[in-house]
Amino acid sequence: MLRELTIRNLAVIAQVTVKFHDGFHVLTGETGAGKSIIIDALALAAGGRGSAEMIRHGNDRADIEALFDLPPRHPVWETLRKLGVEADPEEALLIRRELQAQGKSSSRINGQSVTLSMLREVGEHLVNIHGQHEHQSLLRTDRHLEWLDLFAGEEISGQKEAYSRIYQQYISVGKERRELEQKSRQGMQMLDLYRYQIEEIEQASLKVGEDESLQDEKRKLTHAEKLSDAVAEAHELLYGSKGLAAISRALNRLQEVSKVDPVALQPLVEQLQSAYYGVEDAAYQLRDYRETIEFNPARLEQIDDRLDLIHSLKRKYGESIELIVAYKLRIQTEASQLENSDELLKSLTEQEAHLLSELQSLAEKLSAVRRATSRVLAAQIEQELAALQMNRSVFEVKLTSGALGVSGTDAAEFLLSTNPGEPPKSLAKIASGGEMSRVMLALKAIFARIDEIPVLVFDEVDTGVSGRAAQAIAEKLSLLSRDCQVFAITHLPQVACMADHQYEIAKQVTENSRTTTSVTELEKADRVEELARMLGGVEVTEKTRHHAQEMLALAESRKNA
Structure with missing residues (x-):
C-alpha cells in the first residue's frame, strides 16, 4: 500500500506530506482546489509523463516522493530484481521523481537512479489510475485477450507457455526455410x-x-x-x-x-x-x-x-x-x-509443417479454454453491474478467430448492452459517462484480486451518476478496498461518507499573495462539516450537519454489514 506521499513545488502545491492508511480514501474539496494534482503526483511517481509546465511558478524543480509498504510475495520485487535495482522485500519501497525547469527529469528507487521506462515498468505493478475518460488497460481492445487469459489463471497459463515455446520454434524454422529458399534461388x-x-x-x-x-x-x-x-x-x-x-x-x-x-x-x-x-x-x-x-x-x-x-x-x-x-x-x-540445400530445405519444410500442426492443435485448446472462461467472466461482470444498478445489462466477451499469432488464433473484445433489446457493442462506443464509470468499476472489482496492484485511484468516476447508482458505486469502492488500497476524488456525499479516510483539499492565499494548496486528513467532526458542505453547497446549516451525521452513521453500518 501507499504509506506516504510528499509533493514539493508541483502546480499550486508548495509542499505537502500526506500519510495514508489501509482501506478506502476519498479526496474532496471545492472545484479547482487542486484535488487532481495529488493524483498527478502519484502518476508521476509511477512513471507518468511530466513536463516543466507542472513546476510551481518561480521554482526550478518539483519533487515527488512516494513510500510503499508491500508484502514480500508482491510481483514488483521480481521486476526490480530483473531491472537490477537493489531492494529488500522486508523493507519499504521509496520512489522519488524530480522534474526540472530545463525539461529534464530524474527518477530513483530506494536511492538508485533508474530510467523513466524502468520506473514505468515498476509503477505498473503499484498504481492503477482510472478517470472518467482514462480507462487504461481494462478498456483497451488490444489488451482484452490478455485480461481474459489473466482471469482464466492457471487453467490456461501452462497451455500458453507450451504454445509460446512451439510458436517461437515455428517462427525460427520458418525464417530459416525462407532464407534457405531465397539463398537456393540465388x-x-x-x-x-x-x-x-x-x-x-x-x-x-x-x-x-x-x-x-x-x-x-x-x-x-x-x-x-x-x-x-x-x-x-x-x-x-x-x-x-x-x-x-x-x-x-x-x-x-x-x-x-x-x-x-x-x-x-x-x-x-x-x-x-x-x-x-x-x-x-x-x-x-x-x-x-x-x-x-x-x-x-x-x-x-x-x-x-x-x-x-x-x-x-x-x-x-x-x-x-x-x-x-x-x-x-x-x-x-x-x-x-x-x-545439399534441397535435402535441407525438405527437412525444414517437414519440420515447419509438423510445428504448424502442433500449433493449430494447441491453439484450438487455448480457444476452448477461452470460450469457457469468457462465459464465466461475462456472468461475473453482469453480476457486478447488477450490484451497480445496471441489472438489465448484457456483457459479452466476443472471441474471433484469425491467423496464428503470439497468443494463438483468438482476438477478444468486451461488448456491452445497457438497454434491453439492443445488441452488445464495443465498450468504446458507450456514450454515457455514468455507465462507463460503473462498467469500469465492475471490471476492476473482478480483476483487482488478480492483477495484485495495491493502489487503485478513481478520479471522479462517479461523474454522471446520482441517487441509488451513486450509493452502489460507493459501496463497490468500499468493497474493493478490502483487497487493495482505494483512492477516489469525488463530489458526491454518497461516495465520501463510505470512505474509511477523508482528506480535504483546500486552496489558500499566503501573506505574500501566493496561492497554495493544502491537504488535511479530516477527523469525524471535520468530516461532518465537509459532508454538510457537499450536501448544502455554500451555506452549511444544522439540518445539513444532521443529515451528514446520519449519512456517516448509515455508511458505517453498511460497511460493518
Missing part, C-alpha cells in the same frame, strides 16, 4: 559459376611460391646470352695469363725470397696461396655455371604462358596464390551447401 544461379571456377583453379595446379620461381627462371632465360658472355669472359680472365698464371708467378717469386725475411714475407706467401686456390675455385665454378646457361626460346614461351595464366587467376580470385587457393576452398564449401 545459389542455383551461382552453382555453375562456382563449379567452373573450382575446375579452373584446380586445372591450374598452382603451387605456393611458383610465380616467384618462374620469374627468376624467366629472367635467366631472357638474359642467357648476356650471362654466357660475361661468365665466359670472367672465366678467361681468371684462368688466363692475367689471372691464375700471374698469381702463380708472383707466388713463386715470393717463395724464393721468403727465407730471407720469413717474418714479413711468409704471411704474404700464405695469403697468395689462399688467393690462388680461391681464384682457381671461382674459375671452375664459372666454367660449371656457364654450362648450365640455357638458350631455350621454347621454355621461355612456356614460362610466359604460365605466368599469364597465374596473373589471370590473380585478377579473378586473389592477389596471391595463397588467396586463390583460399578462395577455392571457400566456394567449394558454398557449392557443397548449395548442392
